Amino acid sequence: MANGGAAIPLNLLHTGERGKIAQLTGGQELRNRMLALGLTPGAEVTVLQNYGRGPMLVRVRDVRVALGRGEAANVLVQRGEG
Amino acid sequence: MNRPALQETTVLPEVREETVLVALAGQPNVGKSTLFNLLTGLHQHVGNWPGKTVERKEGLFTYGGVSYRLVDLPGTYSLTANSPEEVIAREFILQEQPDVVIAVVDAATLERSLYLVAELLALPAPVVVALNMMDVARQEGMEIEPEVLQAALGVPVVPMIATRGEGIQALLETVARVARGEVPYSPRLPQVREDHRPVLEELERWIEGYVPTPYPQDWVALKLLEGDPEVTRMVREALPPERWERAHALLRAHDDAQVAVASGRYEWIGRMVRAAVRRPRVGQIGLTERLDRWATHPIFGLAILAFILGAVFWLTYTVGSPLQDLLETYVVGTLAEGIRALLTPIAPEWLVALLAEGVVGGVGAVLTFLPILVLFFAALAFLEDVGYMARAAYVMDSVMHLMGLHGKSFLPLFLGFGCNVPAILGTRVIESHRARLLTILLAPLVPCTARLAVIAFLAPAFFGRAALAVSWGLILLSILVLAATGAILNRVLFQGRRSAFIMELPLYHLPNWRTIGLSVWQRSLSFIRKAGTVILTVSVVIWALSTLPGGEVEGSYLAQVGRWLEPVGRLAGMDWRLTVALLSSFIAKENSIATLGVLFRAGEEGLTDLLASVYSPAVGLAYLVVQTLFVPCVATVGVIRQETNSWRWTLFNTGLLLVVSFLAGIGVYQAARLIG
Numbered sequence: 036m037a038n039g040g041a042a043i044p045l046n047l048l049h050t051g052e053r054g055k056i057a058q059l060t061g062g063q064e065l066r067n068r069m070l071a072l073g074l075t076p077g078a079e080v081t082v083l084q085n086y087g088r089g090p091m092l093v094r095v096r097d098v099r100v101a102l103g104r105g106e107a108a109n110v111l112v113q114r115g116e117g
Numbered sequence: 118m119n120r121p122a123l124q125e126t127t128v129l130p131e132v133r134e135e136t137v138l139v140a141l142a143g144q145p146n147v148g149k150s151t152l153f154n155l156l157t158g159l160h161q162h163v164g165n166w167p168g169k170t171v172e173r174k175e176g177l178f179t180y181g182g183v184s185y186r187l188v189d190l191p192g193t194y195s196l197t198a199n200s201p202e203e204v205i206a207r208e209f210i211l212q213e214q215p216d217v218v219i220a221v222v223d224a225a226t227l228e229r230s231l232y233l234v235a236e237l238l239a240l241p242a243p244v245v246v247a248l249n250m251m252d253v254a255r256q257e258g259m260e261i262e263p264e265v266l267q268a269a270l271g272v273p274v275v276p277m278i279a280t281r282g283e284g285i286q287a288l289l290e291t292v293a294r295v296a297r298g299e300v301p302y303s304p305r306l307p308q309v310r311e312d313h314r315p316v317l318e319e320l321e322r323w324i325e326g327y328v329p330t331p332y333p334q335d336w337v338a339l340k341l342l343e344g345d346p347e348v349t350r351m352v353r354e355a356l357p358p359e360r361w362e363r364a365h366a367l368l369r370a371h372d373d374a375q376v377a378v379a380s381g382r383y384e385w386i387g388r389m390v391r392a393a394v395r396r397p398r399v400g401q402i403g404l405t406e407r408l409d410r411w412a413t414h415p416i417f418g419l420a421i422l423a424f425i426l427g428a429v430f431w432l433t434y435t436v437g438s439p440l441q442d443l444l445e446t447y448v449v450g451t452l453a454e455g456i457r458a459l460l461t462p463i464a465p466e467w468l469v470a471l472l473a474e475g476v477v478g479g480v481g482a483v484l485t486f487l488p489i490l491v492l493f494f495a496a497l498a499f500l501e502d503v504g505y506m507a508r509a510a511y512v513m514d515s516v517m518h519l520m521g522l523h524g525k526s527f528l529p530l531f532l533g534f535g536c537n538v539p540a541i542l543g544t545r546v547i548e549s550h551r552a553r554l555l556t557i558l559l560a561p562l563v564p565c566t567a568r569l570a571v572i573a574f575l576a577p578a579f580f581g582r583a584a585l586a587v588s589w590g591l592i593l594l595s596i597l598v599l600a601a602t603g604a605i606l607n608r609v610l611f612q613g614r615r616s617a618f619i620m621e622l623p624l625y626h627l628p629n630w631r632t633i634g635l636s637v638w639q640r641s642l643s644f645i646r647k648a649g650t651v652i653l654t655v656s657v658v659i660w661a662l663s664t665l666p667g668g669e670v671e672g673s674y675l676a677q678v679g680r681w682l683e684p685v686g687r688l689a690g691m692d693w694r695l696t697v698a699l700l701s702s703f704i705a706k707e708n709s710i711a712t713l714g715v716l717f718r719a720g721e722e723g724l725t726d727l728l729a730s731v732y733s734p735a736v737g738l739a740y741l742v743v744q745t746l747f748v749p750c751v752a753t754v755g756v757i758r759q760e761t762n763s764w765r766w767t768l769f770n771t772g773l774l775l776v777v778s779f780l781a782g783i784g785v786y787q788a789a790r791l792i793g
Contacts, residue, residue: 063344070379071195073229089515096228103618
């Protein structure tokens, strides 16, 4: 994986921004659920909605996925690739 | 590779005479239920998986003179044990070894959809891929070649549009041929990402020879790498301690291996998709994303939700309540009169009373719930089917956090304001077992219409002009108690672990009336069958207690229980009459007013004045508080039993509400006396 810039938590991306997943943190159960929904390292995410509080909405692998803020903080992304 | 079952099923000659067992697997929102309904129609049976609260649907159909038994596996994104659903799905395939597994895949979200297929192929049963929603994929500008996908996967692929019944014949033919062993079956399996293959190989060496049947060894090794709790437990018990130590150390050193496993599957999917998708999705903004700008907006989204809920309640009261009254007057009333007219000349008086009042009363309780239930079920099924349910959960998520729940619990709980029964049945939309159980336990704390009616009648009696404020106060109190109970239960029962809020927001689509109709039909039927029997039995028992031995409530066993409980009631300022009224509300909440009328020998008009003169406002308030938070009606208890599938949880819930309601009542009474 190309290391273009430091990875930041997904919840810091604004509406409309894109990123590439670098790493998943958090417990094994949470990671398993994220992986099954297509949030794998290397996958591209587009933020569809992030109002800075409450849950956020992203598109990954052609699917719209809603994540709680706490959950989103466990997805580390590299901003703006692709 | 260790898969004897496959060879067995493919060469069995007598498979033609026997019933062919087919499992239907698929992720949520891929059209699995539509396909299930299409194949089985009304020949289906809905129940629970043994010992679980998860719905089990099973149906029969015949094709080409052969009968098929189709079992609908729970919709899951993967087969790793995150919830009971995944375990049920994979255990069914491993233990029952179906002749064919139909894997339903959504063509419009092919990448994500194929993830479950990648998992299914590792299990010892032949898979047929039903490539559904080809029309939606086309609308989104995608072009998929099913033959290429079939060649790449190495398993049969049948393109379909289940909502229009297209592709059904081809699917059935393929399933029949696979069941007869006529189709060459050589699936290409996904591999673990390269950097972790040596780990997998080493792991396999440690468990070799110790894996219990019917689990394939390579599958077990894979699940260990993924950190699957169920498989880990199984292997720990099966391995000699020194081998487990080594395997465990290896797993601990690679606790990120699950990412390598999943990435391996997605690499495999990537190859399939690159081969089979001729033209990818056009980068346009679809209808779904346009609608979601409003439906998931923090403010407009709530407004839309409020509007939809308002419409559901309006519909229920304008259509449901009159129907309820009609049933009450014509069916229940006529039935009671008919029994009296027929039996009075020939049967003893007590038997006539038992049938005309006890049994018919119980039947009436079941029957009169139906109009409201059918409407609520229809509304829920409609919102679920068009894809709105997930949006409602999304906008309510933050609020529900406060009670240890997440967004999906909101709608069922809210329906509780209409009636607790559909609220509890509606919790089936919650996938997580923990969250669902907690929602069921909390649902009775939502004040239903019947309770609100009691409040509306009694509050003016005790408080005159302040009645409205008191009524709102009681509703607010219920919600606060619900939130507090939720937060506490979540901590005590589930150690504060809230299941993670991650969910898919499916594409919006036009409702499928067949799916909605069948869902309403099945749920109503199972309510009558399961909860109905409990409701009928308990109604008859309580009726008998309130009539025997003398025929009047005052001298009845129920009144004796009321007098016996009086010391407890006294703490909340309630005398035996209020306690008996409270107990009689167990059949139906409205009963408490009728009982008070009997005990004070007053009609409804006289009763309000009488109550005001006998009881102080402090007593009145305490009574209303207890009544509002008390054990729900027998119909609700019946469905709690049905949905939790456990008397233990049902009794726990009843006991909990008993304690909570009395504690609140006592607190309010003592506080009110102090203040004066």
